[in-house]
Amino acid sequence: MELIIGGAHQGKLDWYHQEYGTDAAVAQGETVSLQTPPQQPVLNHLHLWVRRMVQEDPEHADLRMQTLLEEYLRLYPQAVILCDEIGCGVVPIDPQERQWRETVLSAGAKSTAGLPRFLRTAACPQGYGERGVTGCR
Numbered sequence: 001m002e003l004i005i006g007g008a009h010q011g012k013l014d015w016y017h018q019e020y021g022t023d024a025a026v027a028q029g030e031t032v033s034l035q036t037p038p039q040q041p042v043l044n045h046l047h048l049w050v051r052r053m054v055q056e057d058p059e060h061a062d063l064r065m066q067t068l069l070e071e072y073l074r075l076y077p078q079a080v081i082l083c084d085e086i087g088c089g090v091v092p093i094d095p096q097e098r099q100w101r102e103t104v105l106s107a108g109a110k111s112t113a114g115l116p117r118f119l120r121t122a123a124c125p126q127g128y129g130e131r132g133v134t135g136c137r
Contacts, residue, residue, distance in 0.1 A: 001073055004082045012082045013044050020080075034064075037072035046083035047104045054100045062103050069107055083107075 004012050017023060027038035029045030034053055043049070054061040073079060087105045091098060 001077060002080045004080065005085045008084045016042070016080060016082065037068050037075055041076045041078065042080045042082070043072070044082045046081050046107060047086055047100075050104045050107055051100050054096060054103055058096055058099055061099065062106060065103055065107050 004016060006012050013026065024042055025040040026042040026044050027040040029043065029047065029049035030052070032038045032043070032049055034049075034056060038049075050061070050065055053064055057064065083104065086101055091101075
């Protein structure tokens with residue numbers, strides 16, 4: 001499993017396709033089911049999937065996210081998950097926005113536990129490449 005995080009609109013999915021030389025089917029967090037794990041080995045916009053869970057059922061969103069993420073990683077142990085980095089900056093005033101932020105951070109932490117590395121993208125004027133991604137852990 002690999003987690004790729006970074007700022008919004010920084011080309012994470014394009015980088016993934018370029019780096020891995022694939023145009024494999026990608027599950028989109030804004031449309032994937034909230035009841036079952038994604039059915040593709042690549043999940044784009046984890047943060048939007050979590051947001052939809054928090055909006056639908058705030059009380060159980062964290063447990064649902066944990067359960068579905070565990071099922072997803074059992075189905076696709078080599079999964080690639082892409083997520084916008086939302087844990088930086090001002091803490092939201094709105095309680096549901098704070099819960100969304102914390103649930104995304106929790107999902108990222110749980111999914112990367114035990115991994116040798118995860119990738120964080122950074123804006124790079126020259127496009128993608130070594131300067132555009134930093135390995136962490």
